[in-house]
Amino acid sequence: CLIVSGCSSSQNNNGSGKSESKDSRVIHDEEGKTTVSGTPKRVVVLELSFLDAVHNLGITPVGIADDNKKDMIKKLVGSSIDYTSVGTRSEPNLEVISSLKPDLIIADAERHKNIYKQLKKIAPTIELKSREATYDETIDSFTTIAKALNKEDEGKEKLAEHKKVINDLKAELPKDENRNIVLGVARADSFQLHTSSSYDGEIFKMLGFTHAVKSDNAYQEVSLEQLSKIDPDILFISANEGKTIVDEWKTNPLWKNLKAVKNGQVYDADRDTWTRFRGIKSSETSAKDVLKKVYNK
Amino acid sequence: MYHSAKRRSSSRLMMFIIALIIFIFGLGLNLSVGASDISIIDSLKYLFVWDGSKEQLIISTLRLPRTLIGVFVGASLAVAGALMQAMTRNPLASPQIFGVNAGASLFVVASLVILPASPYSSVIFAFAGAAAGGAIVYMIASSGGMTPVKLALSGMAVHLFLSSMTQAIIILNESGEDVLYWMTGAIDGSNWQDVITIAPFSVIGIGLALVFSGSVSVLGLGDETAKGLGQNMNGIRILISLIILILSGASVAVAGPIGFVGLLVPHIVRKLIGEHYQYVLPFSALFGAILLVYADVLARWIAFPYESPVGIVTAIIGTPFFLYLARKGRNLK
Numbered sequence: 001c002l003i004v005s006g007c008s009s010s011q012n013n014n015g016s017g018k019s020e021s022k023d024s025r026v027i028h029d030e031e032g033k034t035t036v037s038g039t040p041k042r043v044v045v046l047e048l049s050f051l052d053a054v055h056n057l058g059i060t061p062v063g064i065a066d067d068n069k070k071d072m073i074k075k076l077v078g079s080s081i082d083y084t085s086v087g088t089r090s091e092p093n094l095e096v097i098s099s100l101k102p103d104l105i106i107a108d109a110e111r112h113k114n115i116y117k118q119l120k121k122i123a124p125t126i127e128l129k130s131r132e133a134t135y136d137e138t139i140d141s142f143t144t145i146a147k148a149l150n151k152e153d154e155g156k157e158k159l160a161e162h163k164k165v166i167n168d169l170k171a172e173l174p175k176d177e178n179r180n181i182v183l184g185v186a187r188a189d190s191f192q193l194h195t196s197s198s199y200d201g202e203i204f205k206m207l208g209f210t211h212a213v214k215s216d217n218a219y220q221e222v223s224l225e226q227l228s229k230i231d232p233d234i235l236f237i238s239a240n241e242g243k244t245i246v247d248e249w250k251t252n253p254l255w256k257n258l259k260a261v262k263n264g265q266v267y268d269a270d271r272d273t274w275t276r277f278r279g280i281k282s283s284e285t286s287a288k289d290v291l292k293k294v295y296n297k
Numbered sequence: 298m299y300h301s302a303k304r305r306s307s308s309r310l311m312m313f314i315i316a317l318i319i320f321i322f323g324l325g326l327n328l329s330v331g332a333s334d335i336s337i338i339d340s341l342k343y344l345f346v347w348d349g350s351k352e353q354l355i356i357s358t359l360r361l362p363r364t365l366i367g368v369f370v371g372a373s374l375a376v377a378g379a380l381m382q383a384m385t386r387n388p389l390a391s392p393q394i395f396g397v398n399a400g401a402s403l404f405v406v407a408s409l410v411i412l413p414a415s416p417y418s419s420v421i422f423a424f425a426g427a428a429a430g431g432a433i434v435y436m437i438a439s440s441g442g443m444t445p446v447k448l449a450l451s452g453m454a455v456h457l458f459l460s461s462m463t464q465a466i467i468i469l470n471e472s473g474e475d476v477l478y479w480m481t482g483a484i485d486g487s488n489w490q491d492v493i494t495i496a497p498f499s500v501i502g503i504g505l506a507l508v509f510s511g512s513v514s515v516l517g518l519g520d521e522t523a524k525g526l527g528q529n530m531n532g533i534r535i536l537i538s539l540i541i542l543i544l545s546g547a548s549v550a551v552a553g554p555i556g557f558v559g560l561l562v563p564h565i566v567r568k569l570i571g572e573h574y575q576y577v578l579p580f581s582a583l584f585g586a587i588l589l590v591y592a593d594v595l596a597r598w599i600a601f602p603y604e605s606p607v608g609i610v611t612a613i614i615g616t617p618f619f620l621y622l623a624r625k626g627r628n629l630k
Contacts, residue, residue, distance in 0.1 A: 088469065090468065091468060091469075187478075188409055188479075189478055189479045189483075189486065190478040190479075190486070220603055221478065221603065221604065222603065222604075223332070223359070223485050223486060223604055224359060224486075225331055225332050225333060225355050225359050225360070226332040226602060226603065226604075228333075228351065228355070229332045229333050229602070242409070242412075245486060248488065248490075252354075252358050252359075252488070253349075253354050253358065254351070254354045254355065254358060254359070257351060257354065
């Protein structure tokens with residue numbers, strides 16, 4: 001088996017002559033084509049959904065852009081793992097990444113566009129959509145990551161499992177459910193609805209819900225007046241730490257007039273799981289969360 | 298001579314009445330435009346008929362405080378800008394170079410990152426930051442005698458320094474992104490608490506400015522002339538600086554840093570009615586309120602039915618105007 005120390009493709013020569021062509025794969029990513037050879041062992045991930053994918057395929061990354069929040073990583077993978085923080089997702093530390101001697105880096109196509117060339121000098125780098133990804137794109141990214149990790153078959157298995165989990169959850173949704181649903185992120189000074197084209201909006205639709213806000217823009221800031229006009233039947237609120245604008249809205253009679261408030265259909269959604277992780281496992285967690293909260297299942 | 302002065306004062310009165318009509322119409326428009334369809338007549342009716350309907354609640358708990366915030370913030374910023382321009386004798390001066398916007402932004406961003414669970418609202422931090430920014434600028438500018446140029450330069454330096462600190466916090470911490478909406482200057486989330494916060498400062502600040510408007514006119518003539526007229530220059534400067542701080546600090550605290558109102562309005566007013574600050578200040582207050590109330594209506598139309606921050610609208614109107622001023626700079630004395 002190969003141990004690639006993260007240099008050029010000439011490293012292939014270390015392997016046996018026969019497996020050379022088999023071990024090197026061309027990965028199509030947002031930047032074009034990248035050749036990855038062997039089975040990467042030292043992987044650095046710069047987005048949380050990539051951590052979800054890599055961990056799902058049985059690999060613990062050596063480096064994670066964890067925004068210096070170990071707790072968040074623990075929440076994502078479900079247990080404490082041993083890794084090195086490479087800084088924030090928005091400004092990962094290239095020196096730390098380089099010192100980890102990775103053999104594969106997975107970066108976000110939007111956030112890390114400007115450092116792509118530098119990352120490429122450190123190790124083979126694939127750029128995929130995470131931050132702006134739809135649910136389908138996340139599935140595609142998972143397939144691509146599985147290929148890059150030389151675990152294509154395992155990836156297919158995991159995806160089949162995932163589809164089954166989602167289908168089982170879907171079957172639990174009452175057939176006559178006709179209420180609409182939406183998730184909003186509450187910040188200190190603003191309230192942002194995630195529309196039908198957002199990642200979590202797609203999860204709601206996948207489960208069979210009608211989405212309350214149909215739009216091609218994934219995110220939409222709204223005032224209390226607009227929220228009361230939309231007046232969703234079920235409202236999930238993903239609140240940032242500390243006091244948010246919703247605490248202020250709760251004192252307004254218009255808030256008490258919302259259908260979701262009157263019928264007790266306002267639920268908390270974990271900010272990390274629902275809107276930051278965006279991986280396959282976290283979409284399952286989110287979907288289970290809906291069924292548990294809305295139907296006590 | 299007597300007749301021309303009389304004509305001037307009657308034309309000022311005409312202008313004031315016309316502006317007042319435009320202002321009142323703007324209030325009605327501001328109350329009636331929004332995501333929910335409520336006619337002007339109905340929105341005025343709901344000010345008095347409290348039937349507990351959804352429309353009435355929207356008017357009385359959301360739109361009315363928002364309209365009032367537009368009035369207070371617009372008037373305060375315009376008067377602060379007029380005072381600033383008189384004091385520095387610089388036509389491009391605006392409350393921004395007093396460091397208040399940058400100071401307020403820094404404190405609000407820092408409070409969200411360092412004290413996320415703080416029970417105090419961001420208004421308090423914004424006010425503290427505005428005062429701190431203003432105090433730093435004032436101390437630097439006044440050491441060894443304040444001149445308009447020193448004030449402008451130290452103000453800009455402090456503004457840039459504080460802004461870069463704010464940027465650093467936002468880059469290093471994701472929850473700093475929370476205030477990005479506030480930082481463009483927005484009044485769409487205004488509530489009665491904001492009105493209660495700003496109203497006393499706004500009323501007292503504008504009231505004081507009007508009382509001392511004669512001294513402000515003298516200040517605009519320059520130190521030598523003012524001293525010749527027996528004015529205590531430093532005392533007046535400190536007082537005017539305090540009024541600027543109160544007005545712009547309270548505005549930025551409730552609405553975020555809304556640009557260009559303080560720059561734009563005093564120029565229009567001086568163009569229309571001349572340089573006497575006894576008139577420039579009350580007209581600035583009225584025109585400032587008009588500008589922000591109408592800009593806020595536009596802010597609702599740009600991406601209807603969703604809101605845009607009103608600061609974007611004032612920037613769209615203000616930027617070409619600023620460039621025009623800068624180009625004509627030589628003619629502006």
